[in-house]
Amino acid sequence: MTKLAQWLWGLALLGSTWAALTMGPTLGLELPLTCREVLWPLPAYLLVTVGCFALGTVGYRVATFHDCEDAALELQTQIQEARADLVRKGLLF
């Protein structure tokens, strides 16, 4: 099964559960009014939550993205060393 198919299955499962519950009264399923009021906008809440989670995660990872200053410095020193050694070994740059 492709990743796309997995996603479609998951969404279909969630969607149909939600639809069945909100359509409850017409199917003879009696849910308390408060439940139905919460249930109706649930997909929108879910979408907002997922969006916030995604933004939060990416934001956090950008903020904590490690800047390798020392690696760059080390490389610069080694480049000098390499050049000197290569010239000594007879390389014409």
Place this chain on the structure above:
Amino acid sequence: MASVGVSRSLPRSRRDPEERGSRRDKFSVLLPTYNERENLPLIVWLLVKSFTESGFNYEIIIIDDGSPDGTREVAEQLENIFGSDKILLRPREKKLGLGTAYIHGMKHATGNYIIIMDADLSHHPKFIPEFIRKQKEGNFDIVSGTRYKGNGGVYGWDLKRKIISRGANFITQVLLRPGASDLTGSFRLYRKEVLQKLIEKCVSKGYVFQMEMIVRARQLNYTIGEVPISFVDRVYGESKLGGNEIVSFLKGLLTLFATT
């Protein structure tokens, strides 16, 4: 009886079978180049230094795609300096894809492990011994360098570049769940036969090629180990990340999403 005598005279190799095993291993580094005459001598010097210090058996295969800047002449000089058993030149006439460069290089590789990396100094050879240790530790089929974990990181990226990189990585992780944290990186160690198999299967180009390699690896149930690396963006020359790259990345991502 004779074997007892031998192992007594070589106590070290008996005590340390793992090290003895790694002595037999050979690591072929594939360096595809295009206009890298500034960087090539430096990366080769760093590779030789790293392998000399760690003592692993190695060879460096330079695949130059007909660079007009004289990369090939510099490579020939390097071959003379370091010896043609260590530096192998396998140039091609003109610029062809990265995947075919690996195939071309692998045909001439005598190692049982292949290391692929960029020749522009953004990947430092000092990490290679860590890759090898990691591979031994978990007997992995692939060891991938990662900028996104542990002490890994980048140098020379502005905020925009970081956001794009992290954002793209997040979306990829969510959609593909590939089991590796850095999909677009190209600093990796492969078992030779694994890389051969993967290249046969991969069709995409550019950033997506590296991503597809990992995704196919997961499909074929290969194991992947990860080593944090620092990525120092090109010291010499320009590094590009334009709108075109982003669009082709997204296209590739969606293709993999729908087909794997």
